[in-house]
Every structure is written in C-alpha cells, then in structure tokens.
Amino acid sequence: MTAPELILTPTEMKKADLEAVASGIPGVELMRRAGRAVADSAEKIVSRGGTILVVAGPGQNGGDGFVAATVLAERGYRVSLSLLGEPDRLTGDSALVARDWKGQVQRVEDAAFHEADLVIDALFGTGLSRDLDGAARHAVDRMNGSGRPILAVDLPSGIDGETGTVRGIAVKAGRTITFAARKPCHLLMPGRAFSGSIEVADIGIGREILSAMGGRLFGNDPALWLPTLPKPGLSSHKYERGHTLVASGGATRTGAARLAARAALRIGSGLVTVASPPEAIGVTAAHLTAIMLKGCDGPEGLHAILQDPRLNALVLGPALGVHANTRAMVAVAVHARRSLVLDADALTSFEGLASELHGAFRHAPTVLTPHDGEFNRMFKDHPDILDPESKIERARRAATYTGAVVLLKGADTVVASPDGRAAINENGTPYLATAGSGDTLCGLIAGLMAQNLPAFEAACAGAWIHAEAGARFGPGLISEDLAELVPGVLRDLLR
Ligand SMILES: NC(=O)C1=CN([C@@H]2O[C@H](COP(=O)(O)OP(=O)(O)OC[C@H]3O[C@@H](n4cnc5c(N)ncnc54)[C@H](O)[C@@H]3O)[C@@H](O)[C@H]2O)[C@@H](O)CC1
Numbered sequence: 001m002t003a004p005e006l007i008l009t010p011t012e013m014k015k016a017d018l019e020a021v022a023s024g025i026p027g028v029e030l031m032r033r034a035g036r037a038v039a040d041s042a043e044k045i046v047s048r049g050g051t052i053l054v055v056a057g058p059g060q061n062g063g064d065g066f067v068a069a070t071v072l073a074e075r076g077y078r079v080s081l082s083l084l085g086e087p088d089r090l091t092g093d094s095a096l097v098a099r100d101w102k103g104q105v106q107r108v109e110d111a112a113f114h115e116a117d118l119v120i121d122a123l124f125g126t127g128l129s130r131d132l133d134g135a136a137r138h139a140v141d142r143m144n145g146s147g148r149p150i151l152a153v154d155l156p157s158g159i160d161g162e163t164g165t166v167r168g169i170a171v172k173a174g175r176t177i178t179f180a181a182r183k184p185c186h187l188l189m190p191g192r193a194f195s196g197s198i199e200v201a202d203i204g205i206g207r208e209i210l211s212a213m214g215g216r217l218f219g220n221d222p223a224l225w226l227p228t229l230p231k232p233g234l235s236s237h238k239y240e241r242g243h244t245l246v247a248s249g250g251a252t253r254t255g256a257a258r259l260a261a262r263a264a265l266r267i268g269s270g271l272v273t274v275a276s277p278p279e280a281i282g283v284t285a286a287h288l289t290a291i292m293l294k295g296c297d298g299p300e301g302l303h304a305i306l307q308d309p310r311l312n313a314l315v316l317g318p319a320l321g322v323h324a325n326t327r328a329m330v331a332v333a334v335h336a337r338r339s340l341v342l343d344a345d346a347l348t349s350f351e352g353l354a355s356e357l358h359g360a361f362r363h364a365p366t367v368l369t370p371h372d373g374e375f376n377r378m379f380k381d382h383p384d385i386l387d388p389e390s391k392i393e394r395a396r397r398a399a400t401y402t403g404a405v406v407l408l409k410g411a412d413t414v415v416a417s418p419d420g421r422a423a424i425n426e427n428g429t430p431y432l433a434t435a436g437s438g439d440t441l442c443g444l445i446a447g448l449m450a451q452n453l454p455a456f457e458a459a460c461a462g463a464w465i466h467a468e469a470g471a472r473f474g475p476g477l478i479s480e481d482l483a484e485l486v487p488g489v490l491r492d493l494l495r
C-alpha cells in the first residue's frame, strides 16, 4: 500500500527546500535537478531537433527555465530564451545557472511564440506575489494566444500556488511539471484546469522532510482511508455493520431520503431505516424494500426513535424543510451523540445562525456537507470563515468553529477536519452535477460512519467513491444510478 499523497503549500515547500539544503543538497543542485526534469519532460513532447522557446521570469522559477534551456540545447534542440526583466537583475541560484546558458537572452517582448514547437513557461512559480500586469500580463496573453503547446514549470504562471486562483491572467498549460510534491493549486479549481496533466519530479527531497514540513494536506486517494474501510468477517451479523437512520421530508419530498438510504445500504450499513413524517409513510412505503420505515413526528419523534441504541448513524437535511423544526431535530441528534451527517436543509435552516453551532459537534463524529451556496448562507455573519481566498482555509475554519468535519463540495471537493487535516478530491466528473447527487453522497458517508469509520475517513472515502461511481457512468448519469455503481467500485477497492 502506497502512502497518502502529501500536498505542500508554497510556504511549506519553501521550508522543505531550505531543510533539504540544510541536509546537504546545495540549492543550486536542487535547481539543476528541477531544470533537468523540465528538459526530460519537454523531450517527451517534442523530438530532438525541434524548436523550443523558454520564457523565463525574474525569480528562481526563471532559473529552472535557464537550466532547462541549457540542457535542451546540449541535447540538440533549437532553443531560444526570453527573459522578463534584465539578466543582471537575476539573483541567487538563478544568477548562477544563467551563466551556463550560452545562447542569446531575448527580451520577452521579442519572443517568437509562433515559431516554437513547445513553449516552456518559467515566468513565475510559487513566488508570485501580486496580480500580473504590464509586460508579464502581455507575455502570458501572447503565450496563450499562440496556440502552441505549453509546458509550465512548477505551476502555470499567474496561478496562485496556495489558492489556485487566477491573479489577473494565467498561462493555460497542456502539461505542468512540479517538484517534490503537488501544490494546492494543482488540485483546486480553477488552477487544476490551467495546469493540464501534471507530472511530479523527484528532486531528491525525501518524504521525511516533506511530511515534517507539511503532513496536514493530502490528495484524496484511497491510500488515505482504505485501511479503515470495513470488510465483513465470516461471522459478522447485520448489527455489527451498523444501522443508519435517514430523516425524510413530507409527502411530496420523500425522494431525497430514499436516495440517501439506498446509498447507505449499498456502502454496507447492515440496516437502514427511513424516519418519515406520519403523512408521508404511505408514499415512502410504496418505494422501499430492503430499507425499513418508521414514523417520526418532528423532534419528539426523532427523540423517541433514538432511544434504540443500535441506530448509530444519522442523516438529517435532504428535503427536510428550512425551518425551526429542522433546527430542533439537529439539536436532538446532537444531544443523542450519534454519528451524524448534516446536509441541505439542515444547513440552510441555520442561515445566519452559525453561532448556534459553535463547538456543537465536538462530542460525536459529525460531517457537514455544504455546497458553496449552503456554506455561504450558514456563515454569512462570519467573514473570518468566508473571506479566505483558499477553499481549504474556508473549510478548515468552519471545521474548527463547529467541531465537525466539513466537506465543502464542488469539482474540487475539500474535506477538512477540526484536527487540521484536509484532503482535496479530484476524481469526479461534471456529470455529478445532477439533482440528488448530494443526497447520495451523504448516505454514503453516513453508511460508512455506521460501520465505524471515523468522520474524516468516512467523508474522504464517501467523496471518492461517489466521484468514482459518477466518473465510471459518465454521460446520462442520474442520481439513482450512483448507489447501484457503488458495488463495482467497492469490489475494485477491496480486491
Ligand atoms: N530551492 C528552491 O527554493 C527551489 C525553487 N525552485 C523554483 O523556484 C520557484 C520559486 O522561486 P521564487 O521564490 O524566486 O519565485 P518565482 O520565481 O515564482 O517569482 C518570484 C519573482 O517574481 C517577481 N514577481 C512576483 N510576482 C510578480 C508579478 N505579478 N509581476 C512581476 N513580477 C513578479 C518577484 O519579485 C520575484 O522576483 C519555484 O516555483 C520553483 O520553480 C526549484 O528550482 C527547485 C528548488
């Protein structure tokens, strides 16, 4: 089993670089390795003899570009190099490696993009500190307009390494080669879309250094949670596999709970019960087979049902209605200290009332699964939570504030734990943007928690399995399909 993928922020990466230097690898050697890796990557795109244009910036990212240009010229490519700024203003390792470049240094304004078989973007990397303007902006605009293949060094210039946002304008790369570890911008939108395919080059910075400097942010891949995924033993009985309860909306709003319930059952919860308002029991009963049904009249009804200690995981929110009654049901669930997933109306019912949830979920495993709209409504009076540019930071602050694991949905779903760990999911498909897809997700997470997965692992595994199921189906996906695709995904995971 491989170790979970560590993602390092630009600040953490800088520290890791310094640590590697302290451990005996000179900084200029790191740069030479990085530049050589860029050259190797370019060689996979253009065959020898081809024309390559390196566009270098004023910092150390530009230094990687100088190394790549030198190596590629030695290997028989026709290489030209354009620099943003003056050669005698280069500093540090960049200034050193620039001396090895024997060709001309052109002004970036004179770069002949159209003649290149490949453009190497070494303008800015993790040191970007403000929006692009003037000559930098113009260069990126021309690069994007050239229609030539672009290989970005470390990250596409103009993308913020930490947040993945575009700072004025950004290079639209077909491929990005980064060093030692991916940075958040390679997984977060829109940075992920600007990066193209991503290659991580080993430049000799060991995992011990990377995990000592980072170790809190991960790519959400199975290595992160597969060891916790349950496999029933030979003598398991259904109660050992947990019992999930899903609260349903009224007579015309019962579908969402059924979707969540079906997903909980498919992911392996031994039993699943839908708690239905009395007036909706008939409708719901007509649609359920393996899933059980219980009448549940509001918060008092929920309190009564939860007297059964075997019900160990709970979904509240899908189609439950936005009102005080829903808030009261959340209070009952919190008081009962069961594993809890709150979604949709259970979140929106706290619009502007997030202070009621301050620290509320510290005592039992809880996952909140908002999309951006729900998140913004919940925390609208909390600029400290809403304002950070980084989606990871927003989710982390909400997790710290509420004491719950927060899964902030989207193409780049972020899962953040109050203990500081976070993971970014990237295996989804836009076909998941379909009605009821989120209801299925919360059923999967609750079903995993019913089987005793900790909240963070359950949220990460649920997000990945949900996305994987959607991606396997692709065009034409409707949310009813998702739970039915789960067995195939599980089979491959548990093989
Ligand atoms: N030892 C290390 O730290 C290593 C660093 N490496 C490379 O170094 C890069 C980081 O280098 P730096 O920290 O020098 O940062 P960058 O090279 O990304 O950019 C910083 C430079 O750009 C200027 N700048 C920032 N924003 C600007 C804007 N909007 N318009 C115009 N100028 C702007 C800054 O004044 C500075 O001169 C990494 O991305 C990576 O490519 C690699 O060589 C591997 C080793």
Ligand SMILES: Nc1ncnc2c1ncn2[C@@H]1O[C@H](COP(=O)(O)OP(=O)(O)O)[C@@H](O)[C@H]1O
Residues within 6 Å of the ligand: 371, 409, 410, 411, 412, 413, 428, 429, 430, 431, 432, 433, 434, 435, 436, 437, 438, 439, 440, 441, 466
């Ligand atoms: N473009 C996309 N790429 C990948 N996943 C997506 C995309 N758009 C939405 N999703 C996923 O689809 C699900 C939609 O959930 P949600 O917005 O709650 O839908 P609903 O309320 O209809 O159930 C989330 O898991 C989200 O991460």
Ligand SMILES: [K+]
Residues within 6 Å of the ligand: 061, 121, 122, 123, 124, 125, 152, 153, 154, 155, 156, 157
């Ligand atoms: K770059």
